[in-house]
Amino acid sequence: MKINISSQLSTPQAIVYPLIDNNKLAENLSKIARQAGLNLEALQQDFKAGLKEIIMFYPAKKGLEKIYLIGLGKTPKPMDFIKVFRSFFYQNKKKLPLSLTIDLKTCKLESSIEYVVNGACLAEYEIGLFKTDKKEETNFFSAESTLDIFVAEKGIEQTQSLAEIGEETAKTQIRIMTLVDAPANKKYPEKMAEYALKAGEMYGFDVKVFDEKECEGLGLGALIAVGKGSTENPPRFIVLEYNLSALADKPLRKIGLVGKGVTFDTGGVSIKGAGSMSYMKSDMGGAGAVLGTIELAAKLKLPVHLIGVIPVTENCVDGNALKPSDVIHTYSGKTIEVIDTDAEGRIILADGLSYIKKNYEPEVIIDLATLTGNCIAALGYNAAGLLSNNDDLADQLFEVGQVSGEKLWRLPLWDDYKDMMKSDIADVKNLSSLPIAGAITAAKFLEIFIDGHSNWAHLDIAGMAFSDSEYGSMKSGTAFGVRLLTTWLRGL
Numbered sequence: 001m002k003i004n005i006s007s008q009l010s011t012p013q014a015i016v017y018p019l020i021d022n023n024k025l026a027e028n029l030s031k032i033a034r035q036a037g038l039n040l041e042a043l044q045q046d047f048k049a050g051l052k053e054i055i056m057f058y059p060a061k062k063g064l065e066k067i068y069l070i071g072l073g074k075t076p077k078p079m080d081f082i083k084v085f086r087s088f089f090y091q092n093k094k095k096l097p098l099s100l101t102i103d104l105k106t107c108k109l110e111s112s113i114e115y116v117v118n119g120a121c122l123a124e125y126e127i128g129l130f131k132t133d134k135k136e137e138t139n140f141f142s143a144e145s146t147l148d149i150f151v152a153e154k155g156i157e158q159t160q161s162l163a164e165i166g167e168e169t170a171k172t173q174i175r176i177m178t179l180v181d182a183p184a185n186k187k188y189p190e191k192m193a194e195y196a197l198k199a200g201e202m203y204g205f206d207v208k209v210f211d212e213k214e215c216e217g218l219g220l221g222a223l224i225a226v227g228k229g230s231t232e233n234p235p236r237f238i239v240l241e242y243n244l245s246a247l248a249d250k251p252l253r254k255i256g257l258v259g260k261g262v263t264f265d266t267g268g269v270s271i272k273g274a275g276s277m278s279y280m281k282s283d284m285g286g287a288g289a290v291l292g293t294i295e296l297a298a299k300l301k302l303p304v305h306l307i308g309v310i311p312v313t314e315n316c317v318d319g320n321a322l323k324p325s326d327v328i329h330t331y332s333g334k335t336i337e338v339i340d341t342d343a344e345g346r347i348i349l350a351d352g353l354s355y356i357k358k359n360y361e362p363e364v365i366i367d368l369a370t371l372t373g374n375c376i377a378a379l380g381y382n383a384a385g386l387l388s389n390n391d392d393l394a395d396q397l398f399e400v401g402q403v404s405g406e407k408l409w410r411l412p413l414w415d416d417y418k419d420m421m422k423s424d425i426a427d428v429k430n431l432s433s434l435p436i437a438g439a440i441t442a443a444k445f446l447e448i449f450i451d452g453h454s455n456w457a458h459l460d461i462a463g464m465a466f467s468d469s470e471y472g473s474m475k476s477g478t479a480f481g482v483r484l485l486t487t488w489l490r491g492l
Contacts, residue, residue, distance in 0.1 A: 001124070001144045003117065003167060005160045007105070008154035012146075013097035014066040018084075018116070019107055021049035021074045028107045032069070034359040035106070037061050049073070052084055065097055078115045079405025085119030091472060093123060094137060098145040110151045110159050114166040115405075118483075121170030126179055127472040168299050169486065173479035175199075176292040180466060180477030184264035184281050188233040191376075192263060193286070196291060196310070198240045203298040205242035212236075220311070221329040222351040223449065226344045229268055229321030237351075240290070240308035242298050245478035250254070253492050254305040256362030257294070257485070258352040260345045260369035261287030261312035268315050268341030269323050279475055283345070285465025286368035287312060289481030296486045304489050307357045311348040327426045331355055332449050337426035339433070345371050346442050347430055350449040356446065357451050365392060365456045367446065368481050374438025375411075376463040383407040384480065385460035387443035393457050397488060406484035409457065417444050 003038040016173045019025060028043065033040035036059050047055050053071030072080060089096070102120075104110050124141040128134070140147075151159050177455075179187060187195070188245050193209040200207035202404055210406065211235035215224055227235035238261070245252050262283040266272060272280065290308045297306055321341070322328075328336045328347065332354035336347060349367055356365060375385040388394040394410050400450060401408040420441050423429035429450055432441040449454045464480040 001141050001143075001147055003163065004146065004148045005113075005151060006148060007151055007156055007157065007277070009103070009150050009217045010148050011087060012061050012148060012176035013099045013356040014068065014101070015064065015101065016068045016070060016088075016102045017106060018070045018072055018102070018104070018109060019047075020072045020076060021435040022108070025049055031106050035480070036064070036067050038067070039277040040396045043069075045372065047071070051076070051080060051088065052420045054088060056121045057346065070410050072218055074229050077405060078112070078403060081112050081115035082122070082405060083428040085116050087470060088120045089120045089123030089140065093139040093141060096140040098140065098142070099148075100140070100146070101150055101198060103150045105150050105152050108183040110155070113149060113151065114162040117149070117163045117166030118170045118465040121167050125174045125471070127181055127476050129178060129181060140195070165300065169296060169483055172292050172296040172299065173482055175295070176288040176479040176482060177477040179291070180282050180285055180288050180479070181409045182281070184314070187263050187281075187284070188314060189227075189236040189261075189263060190233065190262060190313045192239055192310075193283055193285065196240060199295050200240065203295050205240055205298045208239045210239075211238040212333050217382065219331050220351045220355070221331065222347045223311045223313060225322050225326070226315055226326040226348050228320075230314035230316040231318065231320060233314050235311065235313035236308040238308075239310060240294050240306075240310070242294050244289055244301065244303055246307055248303055249250065250304045252303055253364075254307070254360065254362045255489070256356040256360055256365040257308045258308065258349060258356055258365065258367040259287035259290030259308065259310045260284065260344055260349055260367075260371065262315055262348070263312060265315045265342070265344065266317055268317055268321055268344060270340045270342040271317060272342060279466060282466035282477060283370050284312070285370045285461055285477070287373035288465070288477070288479065289368045289461070289485065290331040292479055293489070296482060297489055300490075301484070302486075302489050304492060306489075307356060307360045307362060313348060315344045330449070332451065333450065334428065335426040337429040339429050339431040343431045343442070345369050346445050349446055353446060353449040357453055363455060365450060365453055365460065366485070368459045368461055370462045371460045372439045372442050372462055375460040377451050378411070378439060379409055379463060381411040381463045384464045385439050386410045386457060387413045387440065387460070389413060389447065390455045390457070393455055397457055399486055400488040404483045404487040406464070406480055408484075411440055411443075413440065413443055419443055421445050
């Protein structure tokens, strides 16, 4: 699919008019009726511009096959544009003609073009990655199709730039969704490392991969301990670096990202129930967010110095597996008493956080992890948990979540919770003995391993990285965090 941005209205086979239910609706419907030769009274009677409301007409105008009116509700936010256009193009991609125009000028919606394009492009993604009975069908996302977007002449260069950001964001999100949705036998630690290396070559950032022996040599004891139960697929430690400092006329801000990369989580000896264990292929959603953010930053050539650290492992069970009561020696030198082997994500993040702090001293550290069911219990599937030791950083991320549609809600990080992670035998235990405040105590555990860094945020994305949608009968990947963090980086 080729996307064109133009201030000249072409003569497509079909045209889409997005409309908001506001005091301009009657005026805008009148414009559309005149332009397309439609009955205004019928338009006003049949279409109210409710969110996701769609009506289609066969106009009398020669050359124009279909007209679609798409409702955006009363006060649409960016995520509303994304969801509406993704749904529309996904549901209609086999019906749409190969030449289509979205008219943003008539209703003056040019400022939303990034989200319109992003949603439209995301509709290309199909979850059936390994189906063998795929039919060769022409659909709107074939190479010969054209999507024209009609906009005002004023500010068209900025509009074009925003459209490109929306398209590139979608392409990266689809790559990460594909990665998250892949089964464990297609993305074990070595495969994850290969993915990172290939992405670095394609998009121009540096990638270093440490194998299990090198991890042992570095002293990454926490990562090695979690990976002991999977001798055939040993851990990898991936370090990514994107840096435009050589081309910048002033020092760039150095940002550190750490992502949990558990490619499959059985729970280890503290084994999970079988009911939803297949979903544990998604336990590397934080790693996917870090990979996608750095990839997209490189594609957009953002003026920032980014370091990504991704500890990658399986959490499996054999005779060598980590056991409850084991004590682990971490990269930081601190020791962890293992209470529950199913609280493994925070264990590997301990090494990732310590490593990035010691070796890079970034100005900001943000980690992302599908970490706790407690966060889902608290926030459901509409927001990720945000815990931070810096109010300014927390406020920035919260606001960007509102703008990008990838919402965050701040939870406390008070020292009142610190004693819940005390161990009698080691420096800290990996799970509180009390079945409360699990998302908070997990963050208090991680805080120990940032070694006093004063500008850190932890994002618990357990409910957001893999969720139900209209695009499949089971949960699937969302690439949550990519749009959020890239939007934040664009504003630095």
